[in-house]
Amino acid sequence: RPGDAVRIRHQRAADTMKSFFRLLLAAFAVLTASVFGAPDDHDVVLAKLIERANRLTHDIIALEHKIEHRVDPERLEKAGSLEARVEHLEEDTCEEHFYQCGGDDPQCISNLFVCDGHKDCRNGEDETHCDLPTKAGDEFEGDVVYDHCTQRQPEHITIKIKSVEHQPDFTAYPELHVIVHIPFHNEYEEGEASLPADAHYNFANHELHIHPPEDDGLAVIGHFDGHDFDRFVGDIVHELTEETCAQFIFHRKEH
């Protein structure tokens, strides 16, 4: 019957449509699987990879820290200061005005050859520590230990480095200009004396010599220990007799 034929055709068309949709669904399923399904696995794999990399980074940094701790400049400086104290207790191995090159190969050279730009020690020690610890603008504040001679008997003295003169042909003794601030108070007045003075630094024994700023002939000799350059012992001496009559401990002032 024609009606049947039409119905069958319709039926077929409906079947085709159905199978087409099924096919489409299957393709969609495959697609979603590739886009949304599988990445779940991939994410886990990637996360594990990232975690491993992070752990490795952590271990490397931990080792780096251990190594840095060993060569920590602050610790080396402290060890050096202790060694300097022991050396101070020991007898001098070089004559006066001579410099001990140190190391495993002791050698004495004249103080005049230290930091002159020419290697004189066999181990080159005399040209390795030639950075001036007292730069222009630096300030050191000192607390009194004892004082039998200064005019104002201060509790504190501040030394300010005003300028540094490097002579290119004689680098062993840089010259400095400093200002010595001394607070004072007596029964009449209170204030602060600011005395300009000339000074020079001696690389061989790490000493800062400040020539007498006043006509009382009192000079300041600052002894660094050669390792800790934030602190020095300041002896106040009669320049003529070289007799120490007062002592201050100076610390670098942080800005």
Add this chain to the structure above:
Amino acid sequence: MWYFLLLLIGVAAAQRSSTRESFRETRFQYLVTNQNLHLDKLENDLHKLEEEFEELSHEPDPKFIKQLKARVRNLEGTGCAKGHQVPCGGDVPQCINDLLFCDGHEDCKNGNDEDPKRCSEAPVHVGSSYTGLVTWTSCEQHDEPHNVVVTITSSDRHDYFKSRVWIRGVISYEVDEEHHLINTEPVKGYYNFGKRYLVMIPDKSKYNYGVTCKFNLGDYDHADCTIVIPASLHECGHFRASRY
């Protein structure tokens, strides 16, 4: 016919996408494996470096450094007048009388005389025992060093006078190794915070010896002690004491 064609196209498309998919998957796995191998190698290298680092000499014990510093300090001396002047310690040297240490009032400029470490009562805790091998230099006839034990049995600190701790104790020393004879004598004395100094003398005159100990070795577990005649403080023997 239509249906068949569509199916073919569909299958072909699906197959193509699945081959591309499997290729991608293989590539991904390949990359991951590679990265893992790379990480394995790095971990191996790091492990070798760590082993190499561990083989280097170890850090010195902080206790050892403390003791070394104390020895240097003892050699350097205090710079204070003899008698009862004691250095405050710290960066700027200063000396004050030992009666002013740990009295509750800051007398040093840096306050070190009231430093809790300095004012530790650890050396004279009741039950503290110090032992060592005493080398007799006089008073007793012994060829070989013998054991000595000093034990704190009571301690007392007065609120109105805090710079001393008053103590009682016993000193026991071996006199005959063969018969295991030990002399035990009661002693009394005090601990001086400023000097880190322990002094004990016989409780009654019928006993022989007193003992003095200096805790100048960087901690409160070691001391340099001497056995003395109480009247003259003449040294009979000396020992390096360790706390037990």
